[in-house]
Amino acid sequence: MGQIFNFAAGPAQLPPELLTQAAADMFNWEGTGLSILELPFTSDEYRALAARTEADLRALLDIPADYQVLFLPGGAYAHMGLLAMNLLTPGQGADYVITGHWSQRAAAEAQRFCRVRVAASNLQTGCRDIPPPTTWRLDPAAAYCHITTNETADGVQFHETPDTGDVPLVADMTSDFLSRPVPVTKYGLIYASTQKNAGIAGLTIVIIHHRLLREAATEIPAVFDYRRQAAAAGRVNTPPVFAVYFTGLMCRWLRDRGGVTAAARAGEYKSSLLYRIIDAQPLYDCPVVPAARSRVNVCFHLTDPALQDEFLTRAEECGLRFLAGHSDTGGLRASLYNAMPEAGVQALAGFMNEFAAHRQPA
Numbered sequence: 001m002g003q004i005f006n007f008a009a010g011p012a013q014l015p016p017e018l019l020t021q022a023a024a025d026m027f028n029w030e031g032t033g034l035s036i037l038e039l040p041f042t043s044d045e046y047r048a049l050a051a052r053t054e055a056d057l058r059a060l061l062d063i064p065a066d067y068q069v070l071f072l073p074g075g076a077y078a079h080m081g082l083l084a085m086n087l088l089t090p091g092q093g094a095d096y097v098i099t100g101h102w103s104q105r106a107a108a109e110a111q112r113f114c115r116v117r118v119a120a121s122n123l124q125t126g127c128r129d130i131p132p133p134t135t136w137r138l139d140p141a142a143a144y145c146h147i148t149t150n151e152t153a154d155g156v157q158f159h160e161t162p163d164t165g166d167v168p169l170v171a172d173m174t175s176d177f178l179s180r181p182v183p184v185t186k187y188g189l190i191y192a193s194t195q196k197n198a199g200i201a202g203l204t205i206v207i208i209h210h211r212l213l214r215e216a217a218t219e220i221p222a223v224f225d226y227r228r229q230a231a232a233a234g235r236v237n238t239p240p241v242f243a244v245y246f247t248g249l250m251c252r253w254l255r256d257r258g259g260v261t262a263a264a265r266a267g268e269y270k271s272s273l274l275y276r277i278i279d280a281q282p283l284y285d286c287p288v289v290p291a292a293r294s295r296v297n298v299c300f301h302l303t304d305p306a307l308q309d310e311f312l313t314r315a316e317e318c319g320l321r322f323l324a325g326h327s328d329t330g331g332l333r334a335s336l337y338n339a340m341p342e343a344g345v346q347a348l349a350g351f352m353n354e355f356a357a358h359r360q361p362a
């Protein structure tokens with residue numbers, strides 16, 4: 001069996017050296033004689049691990065001191081509803097910018113708890129671009145304005161941070177978290193589950209400005225009450241210790257490779273290798289306008305859809321796994337998170353060129 005490259009959207013490929021490290025820490029974590037899985041969350045050791053992970057994250061993303069970093073359970077989908085419960089005051093609504101699958105789900109989930117206004121949407125034009133922020137119809141009284149910085153299923157990504165004035169900007173960054181620098185001060189709240197680009201499943205990171213950590217207007221389970229979790233340093237109950245540990249490994253790994261600036265450069269290089277082939281070969285098509293294309297999830301399809309099954313089967317034979325698109329959007333998708341090496345993308349690029357060469361009329 002040759003090398004396998006995992007192009008899944010998440011849980012996704014991890015750096016092999018970190019898997020080796022985790023395997024060793026499974027039996028003896030940092031010389032304690034304890035498995036990392038046996039570490040009590042009330043111990044000084046866990047506190048130190050969580051504090052170090054938070055400090056590394058703050059350094060990587062340059063998170064100012066007036067923002068709280070929370071390590072929470074639930075996954076990003078849970079926090080789509082929870083953030084509405086935490087941020088809204090009675091009678092307030094929230095603005096949503098719809099750019100694809102995940103922002104729609106964020107709005108639908110928030111709708112269960114609050115009045116949702118769609119400030120802008122690209123649905124009419126088929127989720128191919130980011131609606132220009134100058135055209136957004138923002139409500140100055142909204143509790144917040146929600147965006148999804150990278151649409152994992154559609155391959156659409158914000159490349160600039162919109163300005164929403166006094167209304168706090170809230171962002172689901174699940175799929176492009178730690179893939180590039182972020183001007184954190186332009187956001188009121190950033191959330192991301194870690195199984196895409198920052199670790200394994202089980203942990204959601206919430207970065208929230210102190211000003212937004214007020215008493216919630218509704219009853220919220222204590223574990224999901226951001227203010228209570230902040231006050232308890234994320235230990236209202238048992239946190240996902242192993243997932244926090246793994247995000248810690250990812251932060252150090254990324255730091256040693258030049259941090260998010262280097263990650264952004266690598267993402268640009270890797271994604272452009274694929275977009276160049278998609279644009280050059282008539283067999284491939286990417287409907288997303290170039291200015292809004294994702295550097296993280298390259299979504300495309302075959303202009304002859306009858307060949308898709310063969311494409312996927314052949315790719316698997318070459319060790320190129322999980323290239324099918326999201327079940328709702330179909331087509332093909334190559335997820336290029338930080339752990340995807342250039343060699344993996346080159347292997348996929350070679351495969352795509354070869355597949356196209358053999359399927360095209362002369």
Ligand SMILES: *Cc1c(COP(=O)(O)O)cnc(C)c1O
Pocket residue numbers: 010074075076077078102148150151152172173174175193194196
């Ligand atoms: C994967 C994904 C989610 C869902 O995350 P869960 O951790 O499964 O809840 C939400 N938003 C975006 C942008 C995603 O890519």
